[in-house]
C-alpha cells in the first residue's frame with residue numbers, strides 16, 4: 001500500500017515545537033525537542049518505551065508545562081495557553097488508554113466532544129439565546145450525524161460504551177475527538193491492542209479523516225507497519241531527544257534509529273517491517 005502523499009514545497013507548519021524541555025524530578029522526559037507538522041500531513045512520533053512520546057503529547061495539548069521551549073499553532077505562540085483553550089483553537093486529541101465514559105452511550109460520549117466549544121462566560125450565555133443557539137444545536141447535530149456515518153458506528157449509537165469491543169471503543173474515542181472539530185487530530189496509540197482487521201479499519205479511517213475532512217493528523221504509535229504506511233513525516237524520539245526525522249524511508253535507513261530500537265523490545269516490529277519492505281522492493285524490481 002503506497003499512501004504517503006508526495007511532498008510539495010514546504011508550507012508554513014500548522015504546529016511547530018522548538019526546544020521543548022520537560023523534567024519529572026531528576027528524569028528528563030524531553031530535552032530540546034523540535035519539529036514541525038505540515039498542514040494536511042500525517043505525522044507520527046515513534047520511539048522505544050519511555051522515549052518521551054506521551055510526555056510530548058501532554059505538553060503539546062497543554063496538560064504539562066514545559067520548563068523551556070515553545071509551541072506554536074497556526075502561527076500563534078500557545079506555550080502558556082491552558083489546555084481547554086488549545087482544544088477550542090483546534091487541537092483535538094484521543095488518549096492512549098481509552099478515556100470514554102463507559103457507563104454512557106456512544107452518542108452521549110460523542111456529544112461530550114462539543115463541550116470544547118461551549119460558551120463558558122455568563123454574559124455570553126445570557127446574550128446567546130434564541131435563534132443563534134438553535135442554529136448551533138442543529139449544526140452540531142449535523143456534525144454528529146456526519147461523524148457517526150463516517151466512522152460507521154450508527155448501529156451502536158445507543159449502546160453503552162462498556163459493552164463494546166475494544167476496537168469499536170477506540171473508534172468512538174476518535175469520533176469524540178472529531179466532534180471537537182479539530183484542525184489537528186492528535187491520536188495517542190490509535191491501534192494499540194487491536195487485531196489486524198481492527199488495525200486496518202483504523203488506518204483507513206485515519207487516511208479518510210485527512211482526505212475527507214481535511215484534518216491534519218499527529219499520532220504516537222508503536223505499530224511500525226502502520227506508521228510507515230500512513231505517515232508523510234516521522235519523528236523519532238529516544239531518551240527525550242529527537243534522534244531522527246524525515247520520510248518513513250529516511251527514518252528506516254537511519255543507523256541511529258536502528259540502534260535505538262536494538263536496545264528495546266520494539267526491535268522485532270521494526271525488523272519485520274524492514275524485511276517486509278525489502279521483500280516488496282525485490283518483488284517490484
Ligand SMILES: Nc1ncnc2c1ncn2[C@@H]1O[C@H](COP(=O)(O)OP(=O)(O)OP(=O)(O)O)[C@@H](O)[C@H]1O
Pocket residue numbers: 024027028029047048049050051052053054055056
Ligand atoms: N508523571 C510522571 N512522573 C514521573 N516520571 C514520568 C511521568 N511521566 C513520564 N515519566 C518518565 O518520563 C520518561 C518519558 O515517559 P513517557 O511516558 O513520555 O514515554 P513514552 O515514550 O510515552 O513511553 P511508552 O511508549 O511506554 O508509552 C520516562 O522515563 C518516564 O518514566
